[in-house]
Amino acid sequence: MEYSIRNCEPSDLPQLIVLCQKHAEYEKADFSPQGKEKGLKEALFSKHPKMFCLVVAIDDDIVGYVSYNFTYSTWSAGDFIYMDCLFLEEKARNFGIGEVLINKLKQIGKEKNCVNMQWRTPQFNERAIKFYQRIGAKGKDKVCFFLDL
Numbered sequence: 119m120e121y122s123i124r125n126c127e128p129s130d131l132p133q134l135i136v137l138c139q140k141h142a143e144y145e146k147a148d149f150s151p152q153g154k155e156k157g158l159k160e161a162l163f164s165k166h167p168k169m170f171c172l173v174v175a176i177d178d179d180i181v182g183y184v185s186y187n188f189t190y191s192t193w194s195a196g197d198f199i200y201m202d203c204l205f206l207e208e209k210a211r212n213f214g215i216g217e218v219l220i221n222k223l224k225q226i227g228k229e230k231n232c233v234n235m236q237w238r239t240p241q242f243n244e245r246a247i248k249f250y251q252r253i254g255a256k257g258k259d260k261v262c263f264f265l266d267l
Contacts, residue, residue, distance in 0.1 A: 119176070119210070119213045119215075120176065121174055121175060121176050121181070121210070121213075121215065122174075122175050123172055123173070123174055123175075123215075123218065123219065123222065124172065124173060124175065125170075125171070125172060125173075126162060126170075126171035126172065126173045126183065128159060128163055130173055130180055131155050131158055131159060132155065133173075133179070133180040134158065134171070134173065134180060134183055135151050135154045135155060135158070137180065137181075137182070137183055137205055137207070138151075138154065138203070138205075139151060140205070140207065141203060141205035144205070145240050145243070146240070146242075168187060169185055169186070169187045169202065170185065170186055170187065171183055171184070171185040171186075172184050172219065172222060174206065174210060174215055174219070176210070181206065181207045181209065181210040182204075182205055182206035182207060182210050182215060182219070183203065183204075183205060184201060184203065184204045184205075184219045184220075184222075184223065185201075185202045185203045186199055186200060186201050186202060186223055186226070187199075187200050187202060188200070188230060188232065191233060191234075194233040194234065196231070196232070196233040197230065197231065197232050197233065198227070198232050198233050198234050198235065198236055199223060199226060199227035199230065199232045199234075199235045199236075200235075200236050200237065201220075201223055201235060201236070201237035202237070204216065204219060204220075204237070216249060217249075217253055220253060223235060238262060
């Protein structure tokens with residue numbers, strides 16, 4: 119499969135939102151596209167972005183994405199790269215693209231002097247867990263809480 123990985127561009131946002139919807143459905147989560155284009159545009163493309171995103175493109179079709187940001191760890195006393203989302207459409211899976219995306223984030227994290235890379239995945243996503251373990255990641259059992267504000 120021929121594909122390219124590049125930085126997300128403003129013109130990608132409508133397709134990115136569709137992928138976010140599919141990702142939420144895959145993770146059995148609620149998702150509303152309302153207001154997402156404006157919010158993502160501000161987060162990704164402002165003077166001081168809060169988030170960054172790479173997309174996987176086959177011709178003009180966006181078939182996957184990985185979004186990330188940087189935050190600080192008290193325990194490590196250093197910055198880490200946080201992978202917020204990694205999603206590939208079914209037709210783009212099993213070609214090694216996920217590992218390429220992880221390796222790109224590892225490189226970005228090293229360039230930014232991050233102490234590590236962190237992310238979460240649902241416990242039922244056994245396919246992702248096996249993938250992450252295969253590439254050398256270690257999991258920690260924690261419960262994720264959300265408090266609406």
